[in-house]
Amino acid sequence: xxxDEIRNAFVADLxxxxxxxxxxxxxxxxxxxxxxxxxSMDFLNLVSALHKRFGLPIPEADYAKLATPAMAxxxxxxxxxx
Amino acid sequence: MSIFRMPSLGADMESGKLVEWLVAxxxxxxxxxxxxxxxxxxxxxEIEIFDSGVVAExxxxxxxxxxxxxxxxxxxxxxxxxxxxPPGPKSVPEPEVAPSFADSAQQPVGTLPAIPREPxxxxxxxLASPGARARAAAAGxxxxxxxxSGPGGAVxxxxxxxxxKAALTKPALPDAPVLPKPCIDMTAMRRAISTAMSxxxxxxxxxxxxxxxxxxxxxxxxxxxxxxxxxxxxxxMTALLIRAAVRALARVxxxxxxxxxxxxxxxxxxxxxxxxxxxxxGLIAPAxxxxxxxxxxxxMNSMRDLVARTRAGRLRNSEVTQGTITVSSLGEKGVDALFxxxxxxxxxxxxxxxxxxxxxxxxxxxxxxxxxxASLAGxxxxxxxRRGAVYLTxxxxxxxxxxxx
Numbered sequence: 001x002x003x004d005e006i007r008n009a010f011v012a013d014l015x016x017x018x019x020x021x022x023x024x025x026x027x028x029x030x031x032x033x034x035x036x037x038x039x040s041m042d043f044l045n046l047v048s049a050l051h052k053r054f055g056l057p058i059p060e061a062d063y064a065k066l067a068t069p070a071m072a073x074x075x076x077x078x079x080x081x082x
Numbered sequence: 083m084s085i086f087r088m089p090s091l092g093a094d095m096e097s098g099k100l101v102e103w104l105v106a107x108x109x110x111x112x113x114x115x116x117x118x119x120x121x122x123x124x125x126x127x128e129i130e131i132f133d134s135g136v137v138a139e140x141x142x143x144x145x146x147x148x149x150x151x152x153x154x155x156x157x158x159x160x161x162x163x164x165x166x167x168p169p170g171p172k173s174v175p176e177p178e179v180a181p182s183f184a185d186s187a188q189q190p191v192g193t194l195p196a197i198p199r200e201p202x203x204x205x206x207x208x209l210a211s212p213g214a215r216a217r218a219a220a221a222g223x224x225x226x227x228x229x230x231s232g233p234g235g236a237v238x239x240x241x242x243x244x245x246x247k248a249a250l251t252k253p254a255l256p257d258a259p260v261l262p263k264p265c266i267d268m269t270a271m272r273r274a275i276s277t278a279m280s281x282x283x284x285x286x287x288x289x290x291x292x293x294x295x296x297x298x299x300x301x302x303x304x305x306x307x308x309x310x311x312x313x314x315x316x317x318x319m320t321a322l323l324i325r326a327a328v329r330a331l332a333r334v335x336x337x338x339x340x341x342x343x344x345x346x347x348x349x350x351x352x353x354x355x356x357x358x359x360x361x362x363x364g365l366i367a368p369a370x371x372x373x374x375x376x377x378x379x380x381x382m383n384s385m386r387d388l389v390a391r392t393r394a395g396r397l398r399n400s401e402v403t404q405g406t407i408t409v410s411s412l413g414e415k416g417v418d419a420l421f422x423x424x425x426x427x428x429x430x431x432x433x434x435x436x437x438x439x440x441x442x443x444x445x446x447x448x449x450x451x452x453x454x455x456a457s458l459a460g461x462x463x464x465x466x467x468r469r470g471a472v473y474l475t476x477x478x479x480x481x482x483x484x485x486x487x
Binding site: 016 | 316
């Protein structure tokens with residue numbers, strides 16, 4: 001998967017969990033909780049969706065690596081190729 | 083026979099807009115089935131029916147705004163049901179029912195009376211988030227014209243924005259007016275919050291208590307538990323907190339109930355409201371029904387479902403009208419404590435601040451530990467600070483043994 005494909009998948013899962021987030025207004029540096037207002041339940045639902053889509057375990061210890069779309073794409077990219 | 087009426091979804095509600103019928107004449111319904119969607123300040127609410135039977139006639143059309151109590155549908159009971167369902171497709175014993183069946187029979191659908199679905203325009207059955215509805219309404223846009231990208235093709239606020247943007251750039255509309263801000267739903271929601279909270283502060287003599295809870299044991303247990311679980315089975319601390327808050331009511335049952343008749347009678351079931359903040363502002367506190375019967379995992383599933391449906395604008399009327407107590411939890415990113423305003427006619431609200439790493443004293447030694455401040459807003463008409471203190475202490479005690487929750 002290319003980074004673009006991973007990003008598209010991430011944005012699709014993010015906007016399914018938070019339907020009021022506008023994909024085109026999303027910036028790669030937005031903090032999911034501080035800027036986009038995801039609460040811990042939204043974040044867990046996002047992690048669950050990513051887990052289902054990519055088959056990655058995504059342990060709680062790695063949550064901080066998913067703090068922004070850019071960080072999440074890098075994390076998923078590395079986890080998928082690693 | 084019975085009449086299904088526009089329900090009241092809160093003391094402040096005078097009327098509601100019927101958005102969609104989920105049943106048609108001839109459909110069997112059982113108590114608790116979702117039969118219609120009504121638009122309110124809290125977004126679209128799925129309406130459950132109180133009686134069982136067969137839908138005889140729909141008395142209101144989608145798009146109509148109707149006062150609370152207005153008849154929406156006519157229902158035949160089980161006895162009548164048998165008479166209505168003979169093999170002969172045209173034999174309809176209820177004379178009043180005949181016209182609607184006859185109307186639909188004129189359509190080239192064969193002669194089956196069981197599926198005479200009311201003709202509804204596509205706009206009226208469009209799935210959409212509350213934000214998208216409000217945005218579309220503010221712009222005077224029919225939702226059916228917007229391609230939805232959400233779950234089940236639901237129209238999201240982004241879809242509406244895209245649609246409006248595309249419409250603006252069309253050469254056919256060079257002088258398109260500046261679009262108003264999407265403020266309609268927020269205005270209505272602020273009004274609803276204002277009504278409920280003003281009533282609370284006017285009628286309910288609040289007392290407040292707070293108590294710091296050592297959360298270290300629960301935190302360690304939760305982390306270990308979640309390590310072994312896949313993400314969709316993981317627990318949040320909030321699930322433990324709500325479980326403890328619900329169980330502690332067994333010690334102080336008078337904190338649970340709805341003050342609707344004097345004297346106050348506590349409720350035997352616990353329908354635990356959960357305050358959910360909306361990103362655009364405002365909040366909704368839908369209830370986890372029968373929370374007393376649910377263990378931690380089951381509560382967690384209910385919470386996930388409730389949050390997801392709140393975001394998608396698909397709550398049920400029982401969830402927004404039957405709460406017996408409310409928990410407001412600030413989560414990981416919040417401040418130390420919150421002192422809530424009781425959601426009338428309930429008589430208590432529990433506030434959980436954000437868990438914090440703090441210097442804690444264990445056996446006269448100061449060491450870092452996780453602590454959380456729990457608060458209680460209680461109704462002095464039905465309980466006193468002493469009982470409230472018993473309650474918060476009981477929550478503390480239960481959280482010290484997370485494996486037994």
